Amino acid sequence: MKVAIGGPLKLGFRPWVEGLENVPAEGPAVLASNHLSFSDSFFLPAVLDRKVTFIAKAEYFTSPGVKGKLTAAFFKGVGQLPVDRSGGRGAGEAAIKSGIEVLERGELFGIYPEGTRSPDGRLYRGKPGGLARVALATGAPVLPVAMIDTEKIQPPGKVLPKLMRPGIRIGEPLDFSRYHGMEHDRFVLRAVTDEVMYEIMKLSGQEYVDEYATAAKRRMADAAKAGKEAEKKAEKAAAAAEKERSGA
Incomplete structure (x- = not known):
């Protein structure tokens, strides 16, 4: 499924990529990306040789219509994990647990630290729960990722995408092993998240909003x-x- 969809995506949109050499050929790593568009979850996996697993909201697997069926088929085909986000703290814990399991299997785990798509193209404050906790609990390196111009391809509410070249920049891995075992310290979680968001900001060139x-x-x-x-x-x-x- 990844090959069937990823190939046409690369052929049709020809995304440019910088920093692929920073993605390890094997072993666990966290890909922490900004989030501009629904299509981010399509383009990032498409340009990687390895499978990357995101925690996807359950609605992506149950939405009606042709678009909903295609979306569900893609996410299932590339191994994305549905999580019901309506359950408050319990849902968050389930997502963190799933992320840790992905990394403990030696795989790539993708996450959007902002928690939702940017409403206006700017980079917003990262939530300290998921990203920092899975990284510190597993010791996996964090690769900051910047999606470029994907919001212009498929803005919120638009069904048909616009043919243009998006960009993807993958930064050098960040090592947070110095904080190992401190994944429940809220000050450490905040510091780790802010460091990652700063690197994403440098890669993306987005204006940062502390909100x-x-x-x-x-x-x-x-x-x-x-x-x-x-x-x-x-x-x-x-x-x-x-x-x-x-x-x-």
Whole structure:
């Protein structure tokens, strides 16, 4: 399945890649990437010779329609792991456990430290739970990854992708063995995550925002909702004023 989909992706979009030599030929490693588009989970595995396993949200395996079926087939075919993220802390622990198991098998584990796609193309603060904990628990090196221009290929809400060349930069491995056994120290988790995010920022050239992307999305959604409500009120006020003038 990876060959069947990865080949056409590389042929059709011709992604450029820098730093492939940093990916170990064998043994465990964490690929920590920025997250600009749904298609990130397609392009990164497509350019690697080794399988990379991501923790994918369960909705990707159960979405209806043709796109949903194709997405589920791809994720299943390349060995992605579905995790129900609606269960709060329990879901997070399940994802971390799954990531540790992948690394203990000597495989590549992919993760998006921001926790969700960037709402505006900027790089947001990394969540300290998953990335740092799996890296420290296993001793696996962390490779920072920058996806370039993938948000232009398939912006949120767009079904059909635009044919253009995305880019992928893979940085040199980061060794956090000095923190081994400290995966439950929140200050260490924060320090590890921030170091990785700094390297991703350097690779991607994105503007960094010291805010979680989930919080930014909520704020943007609230602002959009407030704007629509204000617009409706203005329309009602204008209609009422017009009715009053007509009655006069």
